[in-house]
Amino acid sequence: xxxxxxxxxxxxxYVEHAEADFKEMKAHGITQxxxxxxxxxxxFWRPNIPAIVDKAHELGLRVLIDxxxxxxxxxxxxxxxxLQDNVENRQVxxxxxxxxxxxxxxxxxxxxxxxxxxxxxxxxxxxxxxxWDEPHYAFPKGIASITGGVADDWTCYCPVCRKRFEDYYxxxxxxxxxxxxxxxxxxxxxxxxxxxxxxxxEIDPKLEITCxxxxxxxxxxxxxxxxxxxxxxxxxxxxxxxxxTTIINWALPEDFFLDITRRTVAIAKKYGKKSERWLxxxxxxxxxxxxxxxxxxxxxxxxVDRLAAWTYRGGYGTVVGAPDALKLxxxxxxxxxxxxxx
Ligand SMILES: [Zn+2]
Numbered sequence: 386x387x388x389x390x391x392x393x394x395x396x397x398x399y400v401e402h403a404e405a406d407f408k409e410m411k412a413h414g415i416t417q418x419x420x421x422x423x424x425x426x427x428x429f430w431r432p433n434i435p436a437i438v439d440k441a442h443e444l445g446l447r448v449l450i451d452x453x454x455x456x457x458x459x460x461x462x463x464x465x466x467x468l469q470d471n472v473e474n475r476q477v478x479x480x481x482x483x484x485x486x487x488x489x490x491x492x493x494x495x496x497x498x499x500x501x502x503x504x505x506x507x508x509x510x511x512x513x514x515x516x517w518d519e520p521h522y523a524f525p526k527g528i529a530s531i532t533g534g535v536a537d538d539w540t541c542y543c544p545v546c547r548k549r550f551e552d553y554y555x556x557x558x559x560x561x562x563x564x565x566x567x568x569x570x571x572x573x574x575x576x577x578x579x580x581x582x583x584x585x586x587e588i589d590p591k592l593e594i595t596c597x598x599x600x601x602x603x604x605x606x607x608x609x610x611x612x613x614x615x616x617x618x619x620x621x622x623x624x625x626x627x628x629x630t631t632i633i634n635w636a637l638p639e640d641f642f643l644d645i646t647r648r649t650v651a652i653a654k655k656y657g658k659k660s661e662r663w664l665x666x667x668x669x670x671x672x673x674x675x676x677x678x679x680x681x682x683x684x685x686x687x688x689v690d691r692l693a694a695w696t697y698r699g700g701y702g703t704v705v706g707a708p709d710a711l712k713l714x715x716x717x718x719x720x721x722x723x724x725x726x727x
Pocket of ligand 1: 475476477489490491492541542543544545547722
């Protein structure tokens, strides 16, 4: 049974404006706001963030903070202050040695920065939880995947990763993605999220952690190696409460949506977590509006605990807005209210 229906929300500045938007969300059957807090928001709008969280609570909405695009390690379109302020501690291409515009989340520099970002917000804003939004290594985007072509290059080959690999395995890190490299990348990728999640629960054990990974096939022939594609390893992390998988374009086959949904629920159940599936509430809309209700019903039938959509008002007014953004927003809202029996 679906117990939470979420929408992401960004551009948070003024409490009174957020209040009007939160009321509109309530009218769209939203129970939970995924508050996308950017590094700039944290650096500049800090005084208003707790007030915005308080206002959402006052209106009966749960709030999860999403460190949106932090270090460009998480998904998202906004820029990263960490990258602006740090020339080092970036992910490095294994094949070309180039420094890339992605923070290396295996460096102590970024791990400390990220933990401080989250623990400060937990103490000051008192949200209900945190949302880890598509964390990933820069490459490969996909190994013969649905989201990209065949990839040869990979990250991270920075001095910190190379030293840690050699210390552990006793030989220099290969430039080819071997099984040891895959294992190393999976293991290290979980450290930053596990350590920060643990620190958050030490501040308040009730803080709920959702880890949302890319919705990839991860089959025998097709897999993505972005660090969180080993769903068993992610699901087994004791500090995560909700196992979530990302958006699938409406144009993709229903079987694919169903397959991802089933495997998401299966991993969540296997490790005693709640399951969450995302809906595309921006950029693209279905050819037939009835597809929204149909996919929502499929998710409900498969036993998904939570539904979430990106983003408020269908991305209206942004470059990633759906063609009929407000209609998409309304259509998702109708399905949310229906599954909540409102
Ligand atoms: Zn690195």
